[in-house]
Amino acid sequence: MSQSPNRMFDEFAKLMTDAAGVAQGAKREVETAFRAQIERFMSDMDLVSRDEFDTVKDMAIKALDDVEKLEERLAALEKRLADQDEKAAPEDKA
Template sequence: MTQTTNRFFDDVAKLVTDAAGVAQGLGREVETVVRARMESFLADMDLVKREEFEVVRDMAAAARAENEALKTRLDALEARLTKLEGGKSDLSETLIAGDPSGPAVG
């Protein structure tokens, strides 16, 4: 009887070990399928990758800084023009109003 009991426990242990191996393999397979479906779903949504987003964000920040620098330069040039003209209206108001007697643009 002892030998029969040991063989029974050996068979149960082998069955449990095999079942654990199958469960691990099944888990990996499910993970692979889910990952592939998620990647397909995200690709269909036309989302940008984080790296691309960060590059565009940095480009926008650089453009904003350049815009501020150009605005500062324009303000300085307008002040200089106003000083040279003896206090006449500033250039941006002339250009926006479309004053025909204003400076030619182009």
């Protein structure tokens, strides 16, 4: 039984289509395994999301601003206290 050339080409095309389908499936499996491995690796590294990072960054900036304001208030209070001590010192000597 000899097959006609068209029948052979049809069978060959079907074989290549099946091979392409198998290759696509293998590609999906490799990608899925790779993603799972990367996700496992990332979770082990205790990384934070960008939103969490930005939130903490904003909190740190606000805290630093508050510290600067408190430092200014403290310096003003220390100056007032020093001025009061200077005024009281001459009275003590008299």
